[in-house]
Amino acid sequence: MKKLLLGTAALALTATVATADVVRMGTEGAYPPYNFINDAGNVDGFDVDVGNEACARANLTCEWVTNEWDSIIPNLVSGNYDTIVAGMSITAERDEVIDFTQNYAPPDPSAYVAMSEDVDLNAGVIAAQTGTIQASHVAESGATLVEFSTPDETIAAVKNGEVDAVIADKGFLEPFVAEDADLMFVSEDVILGGGLGIGLRESDGDLKATLDAAIQSMKDDGTLNELIQKWLPASALF
Amino acid sequence: MFDFCTDPDAIEGMTWLACYLTTGKHMAFYTSFGTVLLLLAITAPIALLFGFFGAVAARSQIAPLRWLGKGYTAMVRGVPDIAFFLFVPIAMDQGFEWLRHKTKCPDWEFPVRQGSDFVVCDIAKLPQSSSAQWVHEAYGFTLAVLAFAVVFGAFAANVLYGAMNAVPRGQVETAEAYGMSRHQTFWRIVVPQMWVYALPGLSNLWQILIKATPLLFLLGVEDIVYWARELGGSKTSTYAYPHPDWRLYYFTALLVFYLTLTSLSERFFSGMTTRLSRGQATMGGDAQRKAEA
Numbered sequence: 086m087k088k089l090l091l092g093t094a095a096l097a098l099t100a101t102v103a104t105a106d107v108v109r110m111g112t113e114g115a116y117p118p119y120n121f122i123n124d125a126g127n128v129d130g131f132d133v134d135v136g137n138e139a140c141a142r143a144n145l146t147c148e149w150v151t152n153e154w155d156s157i158i159p160n161l162v163s164g165n166y167d168t169i170v171a172g173m174s175i176t177a178e179r180d181e182v183i184d185f186t187q188n189y190a191p192p193d194p195s196a197y198v199a200m201s202e203d204v205d206l207n208a209g210v211i212a213a214q215t216g217t218i219q220a221s222h223v224a225e226s227g228a229t230l231v232e233f234s235t236p237d238e239t240i241a242a243v244k245n246g247e248v249d250a251v252i253a254d255k256g257f258l259e260p261f262v263a264e265d266a267d268l269m270f271v272s273e274d275v276i277l278g279g280g281l282g283i284g285l286r287e288s289d290g291d292l293k294a295t296l297d298a299a300i301q302s303m304k305d306d307g308t309l310n311e312l313i314q315k316w317l318p319a320s321a322l323f
Numbered sequence: 324m325f326d327f328c329t330d331p332d333a334i335e336g337m338t339w340l341a342c343y344l345t346t347g348k349h350m351a352f353y354t355s356f357g358t359v360l361l362l363l364a365i366t367a368p369i370a371l372l373f374g375f376f377g378a379v380a381a382r383s384q385i386a387p388l389r390w391l392g393k394g395y396t397a398m399v400r401g402v403p404d405i406a407f408f409l410f411v412p413i414a415m416d417q418g419f420e421w422l423r424h425k426t427k428c429p430d431w432e433f434p435v436r437q438g439s440d441f442v443v444c445d446i447a448k449l450p451q452s453s454s455a456q457w458v459h460e461a462y463g464f465t466l467a468v469l470a471f472a473v474v475f476g477a478f479a480a481n482v483l484y485g486a487m488n489a490v491p492r493g494q495v496e497t498a499e500a501y502g503m504s505r506h507q508t509f510w511r512i513v514v515p516q517m518w519v520y521a522l523p524g525l526s527n528l529w530q531i532l533i534k535a536t537p538l539l540f541l542l543g544v545e546d547i548v549y550w551a552r553e554l555g556g557s558k559t560s561t562y563a564y565p566h567p568d569w570r571l572y573y574f575t576a577l578l579v580f581y582l583t584l585t586s587l588s589e590r591f592f593s594g595m596t597t598r599l600s601r602g603q604a605t606m607g608g609d610a611q612r613k614a615e616a
Binding site: 148152286 | 545
């Protein structure tokens with residue numbers, strides 16, 4: 086009997102160890118300052134800081150994994166990692182396939198960047214990253230959309246004259262405009278999407294509740310605003 | 324890496340370059356060259372083995388085995404490589420997980436496919452979600468090796484099948500006349516002599532395999548193409564070492580690497596051809612005989 090009890094206890098113990106919460110966080114790692122691989126070879130950026138803080142508050146052990154933006158949703162769904170923290174805006178289309186936590190950043194303005202002031206944004210050729218809200222925005226606006234798989238290539242396309250302008254999150258474009266005399270913001274900013282959220286599988290209700298609570302507590306004590314100011318100085322606060 | 328690299332903003336010229344080329348990220352880039360060589364070193368023998376079994380099966384006198392061998396080569400050869408590389412790892416991953424799920428969690432009552440989600444019980448996941456990152460990477464790499472081996476095995480099977488049939492009929496007949504069994508004829512006469520006929524095809528395959536390694540990048544393994552693109556892209560001052568678009572230089576380095584690798588293997592294969600032609604009733608073998616006489 087004693088042996089049996091011990092055995093059950095051991096089993097219960099190993100069961101809790103086995104489910105010791107390791108959450109694999111998926112990110113793109115190519116969209117500074119939201120998420121990028123820093124020079125030491127580690128993931129860094131706004132998303133990573135938010136993710137780590139949320140994990141610390143929820144007592145989860147988190148590990149970061151990078152994945153191409155193109156396949157970031159399919160690989161979440163097939164279970165390669167458990168969350169997407171990649172500056173992903175909450176949209177109705179994405180919400181049909183995956184779930185989102187509450188937003189951890191308010192809707193960030195998207196902006197157009199070009200080499201000259203007189204670009205026709207409604208009839209010209211505009212670059213955007215594949216599968217982003219900016220890409221669908223351009224497709225609806227009537228301009229010719231050219232899609233690239235990485236954000237970096239969209240900037241390169243403007244620089245070598247392949248396209249007239251690029252549209253992306255303002256936080257991403259700002260350093261490029263600040264450091265390159267040829268590039269400038271044109272036209273008004275546009276507000277797209279419902280803010281950035283952490284993407285989850287629809288079957289992962291518990292994790293969603295945990296992360297929601299962690300984000301709420303970060304909103305309440307102002308930590309989230311501090312992180313937004315640190316990484317995205319031009320962005321709105323909560 | 325070096326002591327003088329603590330403040331990248333204060334240094335210039337060669338010092339800056341020395342620091343830049345020794346960042347953690349560049350170390351990962353250099354390591355990825357090893358990943359590519361490792362993939363080649365592991366995949367080539369496995370693919371050759373797949374090919375050998377495929378060829379033997381295709382020559383078999385047992386009909387189902389023959390269908391299997393012919394079906395394998397026909398199917399894999401008829402599907403575009405990229406489609407196959409994307410399909411095989413996902414299919415194998417879900418297949419393995421489904422098998423483990425069936426054996427480890429028999430009382431699971433939810434469906435495995437919930438909408439677009441593929442959900443198996445926690446202990447059936449491969450690798451376990453609690454295992455370290457390197458386990459996940461090794462698993463991804465293994466799936467990639469298997470995908471490469473399946474595809475290149477099919478090509479190798481076809482090459483070896485042709486080579487086995489190219490061994491002069493007279494050789495086999497003589498072996499039979501000496502009373503060797505089918506098995507003995509195959510292992511003592513056909514296999515040792517087929518290599519010279521297989522070599523041109525196999526060397527071709529090896530070169531194609533080298534050139535196909537950037538497909539690793541499609542499978543999510545961080546290979547040299549991934550790092551070249553990542554490092555070469557223009558960097559703003561969010562990074563410690565800002566620089567404009569340098570992809571051209573990084574891709575030139577890859578070009579040099581691949582050309583060196585292919586030209587070295589070219590030399591190796593021409594040496595092998597000379598060795599294997601010795602005493603063969605081929606043009607190469609004949610030429611050697613005449614030169615010696």
